[in-house]
Amino acid sequence: MRTVEEHLAGILASVPVLAPLDLALLEAEGAVLAEAVAAPVPLPPFDNSAMDGYAVVAADVAGASERDPVVLPVVGDISAGDEGVSALRPGLTARIMTGAPMPAGSDAVIPVEWTDGGTATVRVDRPAPPGHYIRRAGEDVVAGQTVAEPGTRLGAAQIGMLAAVGRSRVSVRPKPRVVVLSTGSELREPGTPLAPGQIWDSNSFMLTAAVIEAGGVGYRQATVGDDPRTVRETLEDQLMRADAIITSGGVSMGARDVVKEVLTGVGTVEFHKVGMRPGKPQGFGLLEDTPIFTLPGNPVSAYVSFQVFVRPALRAMQGLPPEPPQTVSAVLGADVRSPAGIRHYLRGRLALHRGRYTVTPAEGQGSHQLGSLSGANALIVVEEEAEALPAGTHVEVMRLPT
Template identity: 80%
Template sequence: MRSVDEHLTDILGSVSALPPLELALLEAQGAVLAEPVTAPVPLPPFDNSAMDGYAVVAADIAAATESAPIELPVVGDILAGDPGVSAIRPGLTARIMTGAPLPAGADAVIPVEWTDGGAAVVRVARPAPPGNYIRRAGEDVLAGQVVAAEGTRLGAAQLGMLAAVGRARVPVRPRPRVVVVSTGSELREPGEALGPGQIWESNSYMLTAAVAEAGGVGYRQSTVEDEPAKVLDVLRDQLVRADAIVTSGGVSMGTRDVVKEVLSGTGTVEFHKVRMRPGKPQGFGLLDGTPIFTLPGNPVSAYISFQVFVRPALRAMQGLPAEPMPTVSAVLAEDVKSPAGLRHYVRGRLAFNRGFYTVTPADVQGSHQLGSLSAANALIALPEDAEALPAGTHVEVMRLPS
């Protein structure tokens, strides 16, 4: 058997970052920026009003009170987007809208709520210091400042930032397109009636969702029966739309482990036993240049194998560090046992109390027991040399996507 680290190293040595392409902003959502973006101008590009109100000279209203308001003539209106160059002199004011450019000579903005709202003459009932309710040019972003670094995943806020600096298109590493295929003659689609010995297929739904959580675009392929020629045809058909393929089932030591049968010796695909539980039988290689991950058929084995091996590879394909799921150190709330020589991924519930994390192992840990996985929010990663750990031991915990 090979170790988890050896198998992952082999995988990461065979995948590479997808070539960048230029996309319109909304098409780039969820993709990873392939180069840094800088601001061509400061933001805001000019001093402007943060409120609807009046642009004033602060010294003119220094003595204003509720009982003795200051009266100022209103010389005009300044609107957001006003292209004209406006100015006021001491003793005068101009009505100004939020986002409108501050007129020359003014050094403060008085919100309309501090006044009587006059159109020709306004009565100001409160003083204000210079700079009051003024957004200064460049106070958000300076010209030339990097507003999105290479390797940034583009979400809503990042897309807004790129639009704010005038970018309509950006170069990105695209989200990997991943086709997910489950094999097994016993599998039926959810919603169909079950016959003797049949079960509803769940792995492909789970893994397709996991692809999306890892930043990829998942495509679920219909379940394939255990017929070698049919399995190989389906896999080859997917190559035209896939940056990677993930299969589940058919990789162990059974007489009808069809994925292993049809892919052994095909391309660079190899099958190994990995020193881990669950998920010992694993396969990986390139099928006509496309990475293919062949995962076990037991649901928990398939899911944990995805998080340990496929997720880091998909990150590498996006030009990101090939990191595992986020991990924290936690204190075991109960004793746990682990098989010697295997890295054991134990389902559990992670909690944060009084400044530190605690984790409670699930009551059942069978590789077919999806219920305990769906209720878990963490995997306790027990090292190969840990056979029995008492409550109170500090352990590494992988946080599952919520």
């Protein structure tokens, strides 16, 4: 029986890193940057006003007060994007909008709220030091500065930064395209009636959503029954559009474990028992160079297997560190027991109180009990050597996406 680390190491040694693509900026959202991006110009590229107000020479208003205001002639208006800005002589002022370039000779901005808002002349009743409400050229980013490193996942803020330095396209490792397929003749599509012995398919919906949460593009394939020929043809049909395939069901020791029957000896696919609960039966390999993860059919087993094995692999395919969800140390809120020699992932509720994490195990821990999984926000990791942990013990807890 393999350890969790051995099975994960085998997966990570086999999955390919996706080749970079040149994508338009918005198409690159959620992808991982494959190049360093530097600013060709400083940001801001010129001194500009941080407020709607009046550009002045600070010395002209040094003595201004409500009792003794300074009155200055207004010689013009300066708007954002104005290309005709020249200079401002001492003793004069110009109305200026937020983001508008500062005229040469001026060294401060008086906000409108400190004036009477005049258009021909303006009364200023408060002084301002040099540099007041001015955004200096390069105070955000200097020319030549690297603003995004390779390995950065591009979210809204990063996309904004790339646009701000003039990039319309960027080289990225794309989101992995992952096809998800549930097998089993007992499965029916949600929304259809059930006959005796049938259940609605939940795994493919759950795992497709998990792919999206992990930064991939999930494609749910309709369920297939236990006919080996149909399963084989369905898998082969998906190879053209998939960077990876996930199946659930049909990998254990039963007489109708069709995925194991179809894929044994095909490509590099191998099936193993892994020392974990839930999720003991696992399969993985390359099918025509496409990674295929064959997960157990019980829904909690499939979900835990995804977080432990598939999520790190999808990150590796994007050139990211192959990490599982974040773990934290927490104090157990109740006693737990675990079989010796396996790593147990128990569903639980993680809470933060006065700077300390506590975690309470869920009541239902069966691998078929999806209700306790949907109410959990964490997995309590009970290591192989632990058979009983009393309340108050510090344990590692894997935080689940919420």
